[in-house]
Amino acid sequence: MTKHLSKSVAIVGAAESDLGKVPGMTSLDLQAQAAARALRDAGLTLQDVDGVFAHVDDKFAGLHLAEYLGIRPRYVDSTSVGGMSSVMHVRHAMAAIEAGMCEVALVAYGSTQLSDGTRKVGGTPEDMRMPRGQFITPYGQLSPIGYYAMVAQLHMQRYGTTHKDLAEVAVAARKWAQLNPKAYRREETSIEEVMASKMIADPLRQRDCCLVTDAGGAVIVTSAARARTLKRPPVYVMGIAESFSHHYTPFNTADWLDTNVAQTADAALEMAGVTRADIDVVQIYDHFTIGVIQSLEELGFCKRGEGGAFVADGRLAPGGDFPINTSGGGLSYNHPGQFGMLLLLEAVHQLRKECGERQLPKAELALVHAPGLVFSCNTTLILGV
Numbered sequence: 001m002t003k004h005l006s007k008s009v010a011i012v013g014a015a016e017s018d019l020g021k022v023p024g025m026t027s028l029d030l031q032a033q034a035a036a037r038a039l040r041d042a043g044l045t046l047q048d049v050d051g052v053f054a055h056v057d058d059k060f061a062g063l064h065l066a067e068y069l070g071i072r073p074r075y076v077d078s079t080s081v082g083g084m085s086s087v088m089h090v091r092h093a094m095a096a097i098e099a100g101m102c103e104v105a106l107v108a109y110g111s112t113q114l115s116d117g118t119r120k121v122g123g124t125p126e127d128m129r130m131p132r133g134q135f136i137t138p139y140g141q142l143s144p145i146g147y148y149a150m151v152a153q154l155h156m157q158r159y160g161t162t163h164k165d166l167a168e169v170a171v172a173a174r175k176w177a178q179l180n181p182k183a184y185r186r187e188e189t190s191i192e193e194v195m196a197s198k199m200i201a202d203p204l205r206q207r208d209c210c211l212v213t214d215a216g217g218a219v220i221v222t223s224a225a226r227a228r229t230l231k232r233p234p235v236y237v238m239g240i241a242e243s244f245s246h247h248y249t250p251f252n253t254a255d256w257l258d259t260n261v262a263q264t265a266d267a268a269l270e271m272a273g274v275t276r277a278d279i280d281v282v283q284i285y286d287h288f289t290i291g292v293i294q295s296l297e298e299l300g301f302c303k304r305g306e307g308g309a310f311v312a313d314g315r316l317a318p319g320g321d322f323p324i325n326t327s328g329g330g331l332s333y334n335h336p337g338q339f340g341m342l343l344l345l346e347a348v349h350q351l352r353k354e355c356g357e358r359q360l361p362k363a364e365l366a367l368v369h370a371p372g373l374v375f376s377c378n379t380t381l382i383l384g385v
């Protein structure tokens, strides 16, 4: 249905804010810093921006960012659906640009969860306000780690996945991080070290969980026609799809491992007119090691239940035959409150061949996948140069 929109818009500017621990900044500061850098990258100015797409833990995110930047856009979208929001905003920007409602869209995200100590592992008042809260939170279920721990338990019980399989994902991420000067954790690690790290929510140990860092990022999306007049090589949106299944906890679904991921992967690939085998760069949300195994299966890179075997023997790491998350991912690079923006940025950097030591030799087509909440929704994006 959206096939005709393939290559109708492109990312023409992309930048991270300062990363890691950034004291003295607010999430708005980080968004604005990233926005200024992304605009400079594109050769555009704030006056060119007429669409703002932002999400932070604030329902007025787009409005606040526009006001902070001193601009008066004619289109604002502050939809927040968890980790995938920034990736989904690229689709919403495409729709708005194609409908003539804006021409230069700023997509931004920022979080200072490390510096301001706002990341809580569970039992927050917000949890209690959600419908599930009263039945789950009082019993000590940590959010979202506890939910993914239950998914991991089920995966292990049903398919024989082991903790060593999970650890493979964490070690591969660290090996990529060692090639990325901006990564937060770059020290050597091993399968044994991951497996011996402190238990957080059985079977997920500390090193199975993403980092808590500050970070922000921004991309500039515009029409293909405008993109061709700018200084950067356009990174085209070849295909993109989003899908929603349930609210937050998978325990309301018939099978916790059942997701809508394949639906968005198939739709995005079809829109792009390419197959899984054509993809050079894969960026997958790694909030927890089990999330990567589950995503690889659900995206159709292997069958459900085979993800553990798929990631074995360093396959995802530098030098492996299925490299993913070349930045070091949320597990070792940076993980602000939500990771979609950083996944998107790494895909753009790979396609523009600006990744230094971690640059993949062939990088023409990228697949970015991000879920929201606990695989409650997801977006798949195919980018190409």
Ligand SMILES: CC(=O)SCCNC(=O)CCNC(=O)[C@H](O)C(C)(C)COP(=O)(O)OP(=O)(O)OC[C@H]1O[C@@H](n2cnc3c(N)ncnc32)[C@H](O)[C@@H]1OP(=O)(O)O
Residues within 6 Å of the ligand: 082, 083, 119, 121, 143, 144, 145, 185, 200, 205, 206, 207, 208, 209, 210, 211, 212, 287, 331, 335, 337, 338, 339, 372, 373
């Ligand atoms: C939509 C979504 O994206 S869902 C995901 C949202 N994010 C999360 O849920 C965050 C998950 N992670 C966490 O909550 C925490 O990192 C935990 C609970 C796993 C670990 O917490 P703690 O053991 O209390 O560690 P704490 O956060 O205090 O950090 C202690 C040290 O361990 C480090 N550390 C934490 N996780 C890791 C890791 N995976 N690898 C290496 N070091 C780590 C920290 O960087 C910190 O180092 P420092 O003292 O040098 O700064």
